[in-house]
Amino acid sequence: QKEVEQNSGPLSVPEGAIASLNCTYSDRGSQSFFWYRQYSGKSPELIMSIYSNGDKEDGRFTAQLNKASQYVSLLIRDSQPSDSATYLCAVKFMDTGRRALTFGSGTRLQVQP
Amino acid sequence: EAQVTQNPRYLITVTGKKLTVTCSQNMNHEYMSWYRQDPGLGLRQIYYSMNVEVTDKGDVPEGYKVSRKEKRNFPLILESPSPNQTSLYFCASSPSVNTEAFFGQGTRLTVV
Secondary structure (H helix, E strand, O other): OOEEEEEOOOOOOOOOOOOEEEEOOOOOOOOOOEEEEEEOOOEEEEEEOOOEEEEEEOEEEEEEEEOOEEEEEEEEEOHHHHEEEEEEEEEEEEEEEEOOEEEOOOEEEEOOO | OOOOOEEOEEEEEEOOEEEEEEEEEOOOOOOEEEEEEEOOOEEEEEHHHHHHHHEEOOOOOOOOEEEEOOEOOOEEEEOOHHHHHHHEEEEEOOOOOOOOOOOOOOOOEOOO
């Protein structure tokens, strides 16, 4: 069973702080990793994709990938109340063939004004 | 505007009454899939399609059917809905199976 694990939260941070969201996955051979943001009752929205070890930055968001330790993280700098949402980690497992992404259950982030 | 469009957005139906949720994408994506989202269980794939006339089961296919007669459309069919199919459903499309997925607006289905 291929798994993607996330702490459900809520993770509460003050406005302006750095929010750190973590995700672990079960398949060492996985190559594609994604972070989605989902507001309550809305559809998931792609924030970042990362394919290689290291950091990838896009605006206030930084994705970090460590394939040896099988974790991927998302840092949100200068957190804003509008960042309050559930963040989903998604992984494309290598041996699931034509099946698509496997999602974690998500971490709920609350940014306090 | 590039988008994935689902209809209806909300649906309340009775047990056993056949229904179809439509999904259409305008990005010429080959890969399309259906997910359901339930509290504590996250997004689970129901069915997927690699291309026209090519469909296969995901992780939770029981009670569902799909078809892919055209590249842009991928309807989800519940032949005999049951209350355990009450959920939030998302259609998604991707350029390929290894790339990011783009989601429709979601369909909240209640089966009573």
